[in-house]
Structures are given as C-alpha cells and as structure tokens.
Amino acid sequence: MAFDLKEIIAARLGENYQLHERHVNPTLVQAQRVIGFDKVYARAEGAYLYDMDNQPYLDFLSGYSVFNIGRNHPVVKQAIRDVLDLDLPNMVQMDCSLLSGLLAEALTKRTPPHLNAVFFCNSGTEAMEGALKFARAATARKRAVSLASAFHGLSLGSLSLMGCESFTEGFGPLMEGFDARVPLDDVEALDRQLRSRDVAALVIETVQGKGCQTSETDFFIRAQELCRKYGTLLISDEVQTGLGRTGKMFGFQHWNLEPDIITLAKTLSGGYVPCGAIVARRDIYQRTFSRMDRCVVHSTTFGRNNLAMACGLAALEVIDDEKLIENSAKMGALLMEKVDTLRTKHSFIKEVRGKGLMIGIEFHEPQEFKLKMAWKLLHKIDKVLFAQMIVTQMLSKHRILTQVAGHAMDVMKILPPLTIGEKEVDMFANALDDVLTECRKFPGPMWELGNNFVKAALGSKRTAEARPAVSA
The missing domain is CATH 3.90.1150.10 (Aspartate Aminotransferase, domain 1)
Structure with a gap:
C-alpha cells in the first residue's frame, strides 16, 4: 500500500x-x-x-x-517545492553547499559590517551553546554573565545562564562560572562582575523573552562600554528579537550597539524547517576554527541542510519585500x-x-x-x-x-x-x-x-x- x-x-x-x-x-x-x-x-x-x-x-x-x-507563506512554500524538485545534493558534509553560502551572504548583508562570519545550526539554544563556545575560545576565559530573568534556551549551557528554578530544578549541577545574573539597568552590579577580567561573554536580550522587560535607560550602551573596557565579548541573543520583531531588523539596533556575536533562529526559516545561526566577528570565529585539523571542531549534522537554507533565503526576502x-x-x-x-x-x-x-x-x-x-x-x-x-x-x-x-x-x-x-x-x-x-x-x-x-x-x-x- x-x-x-x-x-x-x-x-x-x-x-x-x-x-x-x-x-x-x-x-x-x-x-x-x-x-x-x-x-x-x-x-x-x-x-x-x-x-x-x-x-x-x-x-x-x-x-x-x-x-x-505569517503562517504558511506562499513564497517560502514555493522555495521548498523548488529545492525538492531540483534534487540537489544535500548534507554531503565534505563539501561547501551553495545554498548555505547564499544564506550566509544574505545575512551578512543585513548585519552591521563587523558581523561577517556565519555558523548555521538548528535552534536558538543550539546557537547560544555555539556562541558561548566561540566566546570561550576567543578569550581563553570560562565565565559568562547574563541578566536577571533571562531566557536563552533549555540545553545545559544556555540553561545555566538562567536563574529561574522552574526551569533549572532537577538538572544541576549547571555549568560552573555561569551563575552570575545582573539586574537589568544595574550598571554597578555589572561592573563588579566584569572587573575581574575573567568573563568571556556578557549575554543580553534587548527585550527579554521572559516578561518582555527592556531598558528605558542607557544601560545597554554602558554595558557595551564595560565589555570593551574589561575585554568581555558582548553576545546579543536575537532569537526572538531579531528579524523585524522589535520594529528594527535586530533588537540591538535600538541602542546602536555593536555586539561581537549574535544568535538567530525561530523566524529565520519562516516557520517551516528548524534553522538557527551564529553571526560573529571574523576574528572571533577563526579562534574556534583556527587550524585545518580544527576546521570542524564545532559542527552540527543538519545545520546547513538545503531545506532550511532555501527557507531562510525566502523568509529574508519576504521581510524586505513586504516591509x-x-x-x-x-x-x-x-x-x-x-x-x-x-x-x-x-x-x-x-x-x-x-x-x-x-x-x-x-x-x-x-x-x-x-x-x-x-x-x-x-x-x-x-x-x-x-x-x-x-x-x-x-x-x-x-x-x-x-x-x-x-x-x-x-x-x-x-x-x-x-x-x-x-x-x-x-x-x-x-x-x-x-x-x-x-x-x-x-x-x-x-x-x-x-x-x-x-x-x-x-x-x-x-x-x-x-x-x-x-x-x-
């Protein structure tokens, strides 16, 4: 049958x-x-x-x-049909696929010029896990600091950035060095955490997914200044705030920030296929992929699959074309x-x-x-x-x-x-x-x-x- x-x-x-x-x-x-x-x-x-x-x-x-x-957008639907009809080779792994290169190009046309290196994955939490690894590799530091009431995902590393017991109960011990959470708008508390110069990254959501809190002060600007002062990388979690959600392409643009790494997912594929991305400064990216024997030291099987890449290309065009x-x-x-x-x-x-x-x-x-x-x-x-x-x-x-x-x-x-x-x-x-x-x-x-x-x-x-x- x-x-x-x-x-x-x-x-x-x-x-x-x-x-x-x-x-x-x-x-x-x-x-x-x-x-x-x-x-x-x-x-x-x-x-x-x-x-x-x-x-x-x-x-x-x-x-x-x-x-x-919107759901079931016809442009993305047609992109899926097209990529299936073409019978393209998919996930060969030992190659460089065209569609992932094209989507990386499309993303870096929309990010600030300094964010010019892309890694594809499958979800927001996976993107955050990768971003934390990139930050550790680039700085040779272990700690990460996040904001109170943050939500960055539910796998072990991203979960460790969160202080909400309803999510962490039963899953300890969490990642060592990830337990510092600074109240939103508390510049002094952030300074106390970063001044030890052992923090690899400060992770922020410019509008928090849990509670929709945002800053009405210059906190994010001051936070970026402190990161530069103490050698800490700034990671902006754009999984929810990115790709137009906040009225700008990325949430960090409301404060004219220049984060060192951003994470994307959710709407990146228009809702059809899991798709996430890390977009980073090239020098940070290359500290992870530093030698030929480390060219796949961080990888994911389905990260560059053709369906996700085609959907991503179509979704970005829809965001632009439909304003x-x-x-x-x-x-x-x-x-x-x-x-x-x-x-x-x-x-x-x-x-x-x-x-x-x-x-x-x-x-x-x-x-x-x-x-x-x-x-x-x-x-x-x-x-x-x-x-x-x-x-x-x-x-x-x-x-x-x-x-x-x-x-x-x-x-x-x-x-x-x-x-x-x-x-x-x-x-x-x-x-x-x-x-x-x-x-x-x-x-x-x-x-x-x-x-x-x-x-x-x-x-x-x-x-x-x-x-x-x-x-x-």
Missing part, C-alpha cells in the same frame, strides 16, 4: 491529544486541557489558525515568534497605544511595555476592595494564575491565542505575526477590554475559572510530591 500522508491526516485528525497522552507528554496534555488550550487546529494561513469546523483563531503568539512572516519591519514598528505602536488607553478603565493593568510587536502587558492588584480579595486568593497559590485566566478567556471567548510571559509572572505576552493590520489590532484590544470587564464581576464566571485553576494547580503539586524517584 502506497504511503499517503494526506489520507493519514484526514483519517486521524482529532486524535492529537490522545496520541500525545499515550506516546509523548501526558503532563502537557493535562495542562492544555485545564487551561482550555486543547484545540485541534486543522490548517493555518497568515495570522490565523482554523479548527476542524473552519472557525478562525487570531494567532497573537506566532509559535513564540517563529511566524513573523514587515516598518509594519512591526507601526502596528506595535498602535497596539501599545490602544492597550495603554485601557489602563484608565481597568485598574488590573499595570504597564504595557516592549518594542515593535514584542509586547508585554503586566497586571497588578486592582484598586477595588472586593477584587483585591479575589486577586490575593489566586496569588497565594500561583502568581501566574491571573494572567493565565485572561489568556484562557481570550481564546475561549474571542478565539485569540496568546500566552503568559513566564513562570510566576502577571504578564501576558503578545507576539503576533508582523503581517497584522489595524483590523487585528482592534480585535485584540476590544477582546482584552471585554475580558477585563468580566473580571470586574466578582463573584462571577471569570473568578470561577480562576478557582478551577487553583484546584488543578494544587492537585498537580500533590501528585508531583507523591511520585517516587526513578531507579535504574
């Missing part, structure tokens, strides 16, 4: 969660069911997902900034303005922050007495429950997909495709207004939903505590 993928999908679409419960991650399935995220999406286009009944859902998550150019960077800046400013106007109506909203279309909406304890009591009850259990309550209602009532910005945070994260227009901005702002209006009714359905979250959270903690350790 011939293999027919379309037939398989048509026959079994709808079994998604049962299959994952049996064979993949039942805990994730349980969590998605509790928060009402157990939807079955049948197709996607642009800024929209469609369920099995062809009902549209506005995607304001974009796969965590994977789909900057998505300009649209990100324009729609981001409009969205932040509309949400900010809701603050006068809804005392739940503390702050709207971010750059371009990388936006965080932070909530805090409301002013009304009866709502204060409800707020405190939720926060005794878990600080993320209120924000999760909001995003759950945004999906169930208004069919708008968002998510919380991090563990124990009252922050809703907004990452729509850079293709959105005023229609989608208005849809989101009106929906948020409606959901927050419902929150003012206590007791009421919204707070009953929160109570259900509390019960589920307590039950999950009891189950985890009762589970015995696994032995060999």
Whole structure:
C-alpha cells in the first residue's frame, strides 16, 4: 500500500491529544486541557489558525515568534517545492553547499559590517551553546554573565545562564562560572562582575523573552562600554528579537550597539524547517576554527541542510519585500497605544511595555476592595494564575491565542505575526477590554475559572510530591 500522508491526516485528525497522552507528554496534555488550550487546529494561513469546523483563531503568539512572516507563506512554500524538485545534493558534509553560502551572504548583508562570519545550526539554544563556545575560545576565559530573568534556551549551557528554578530544578549541577545574573539597568552590579577580567561573554536580550522587560535607560550602551573596557565579548541573543520583531531588523539596533556575536533562529526559516545561526566577528570565529585539523571542531549534522537554507533565503526576502519591519514598528505602536488607553478603565493593568510587536502587558492588584480579595486568593497559590485566566478567556471567548510571559509572572505576552493590520489590532484590544470587564464581576464566571485553576494547580503539586524517584 502506497504511503499517503494526506489520507493519514484526514483519517486521524482529532486524535492529537490522545496520541500525545499515550506516546509523548501526558503532563502537557493535562495542562492544555485545564487551561482550555486543547484545540485541534486543522490548517493555518497568515495570522490565523482554523479548527476542524473552519472557525478562525487570531494567532497573537506566532509559535513564540517563529511566524513573523505569517503562517504558511506562499513564497517560502514555493522555495521548498523548488529545492525538492531540483534534487540537489544535500548534507554531503565534505563539501561547501551553495545554498548555505547564499544564506550566509544574505545575512551578512543585513548585519552591521563587523558581523561577517556565519555558523548555521538548528535552534536558538543550539546557537547560544555555539556562541558561548566561540566566546570561550576567543578569550581563553570560562565565565559568562547574563541578566536577571533571562531566557536563552533549555540545553545545559544556555540553561545555566538562567536563574529561574522552574526551569533549572532537577538538572544541576549547571555549568560552573555561569551563575552570575545582573539586574537589568544595574550598571554597578555589572561592573563588579566584569572587573575581574575573567568573563568571556556578557549575554543580553534587548527585550527579554521572559516578561518582555527592556531598558528605558542607557544601560545597554554602558554595558557595551564595560565589555570593551574589561575585554568581555558582548553576545546579543536575537532569537526572538531579531528579524523585524522589535520594529528594527535586530533588537540591538535600538541602542546602536555593536555586539561581537549574535544568535538567530525561530523566524529565520519562516516557520517551516528548524534553522538557527551564529553571526560573529571574523576574528572571533577563526579562534574556534583556527587550524585545518580544527576546521570542524564545532559542527552540527543538519545545520546547513538545503531545506532550511532555501527557507531562510525566502523568509529574508519576504521581510524586505513586504516591509514587515516598518509594519512591526507601526502596528506595535498602535497596539501599545490602544492597550495603554485601557489602563484608565481597568485598574488590573499595570504597564504595557516592549518594542515593535514584542509586547508585554503586566497586571497588578486592582484598586477595588472586593477584587483585591479575589486577586490575593489566586496569588497565594500561583502568581501566574491571573494572567493565565485572561489568556484562557481570550481564546475561549474571542478565539485569540496568546500566552503568559513566564513562570510566576502577571504578564501576558503578545507576539503576533508582523503581517497584522489595524483590523487585528482592534480585535485584540476590544477582546482584552471585554475580558477585563468580566473580571470586574466578582463573584462571577471569570473568578470561577480562576478557582478551577487553583484546584488543578494544587492537585498537580500533590501528585508531583507523591511520585517516587526513578531507579535504574
């Protein structure tokens, strides 16, 4: 019987969660069911997902900034068809493929001139692991410093840059020398870490993926000056902030920084094929690949595969041709303005922050007495429950997909495709207004939903505590 993928999908679409419960991650399935995220999406286009009944859902998550150019973009789709039809030799390994050279050329045309050497990999965390190795090789130093509340990936090296126990619990000991985390905007604390001149790299996100925090001061400029003073390399993690997300091609350009290394992934391939990249100064790059016997001392099997490279070339062209960077800046400013106007109506909203279309909406304890009591009850259990309550209602009532910005945070994260227009901005702002209006009714359905979250959270903690350790 011939293999027919379309037939398989048509026959079994709808079994998604049962299959994952049996064979993949039942805990994730349980969590998605509790928060009402157990939807079955049948197709996607642009800024929209469609369920099995062809009902549209506005995607304001974009796969965590994977789909900057929108889902299933026809230009990238055609590039995939073309590269498959050409029957090109792929991953020969002992050659230099054309498409990886072309994508490296295309990237370095878009980066500042000093960032002129490219290494391809498969993901953001893999790019960060490589960047840390490059920094160590170039400086002969072992330590790395990051910022508080950073998120740089979940493999061991990148995980070691993070201080969030919800991610690090159970995985220690982490990398020695990677445990220094400096508060954002604290120049003095950074100086104290770097002055010992044993730090290979300072790693930054100019808008943090966890919480969407950014600096409104000259902190990043001062940080770069300190790096130059003490011989520390500056790594800018552009996995989420890069390729137009913040209203510029790269997040570091908002401060006119000149990082020594940047990391890219997520939207680099337009969302079709895993693709990541390190772009560095040539002299730094060559300290790793310093001799012929070290020409592959850092490598990855699938890093330069033709599908990823073709998608990358197409995605970069789409970003330019459709002026998505300009649209990100324009729609981001409009969205932040509309949400900010809701603050006068809804005392739940503390702050709207971010750059371009990388936006965080932070909530805090409301002013009304009866709502204060409800707020405190939720926060005794878990600080993320209120924000999760909001995003759950945004999906169930208004069919708008968002998510919380991090563990124990009252922050809703907004990452729509850079293709959105005023229609989608208005849809989101009106929906948020409606959901927050419902929150003012206590007791009421919204707070009953929160109570259900509390019960589920307590039950999950009891189950985890009762589970015995696994032995060999």
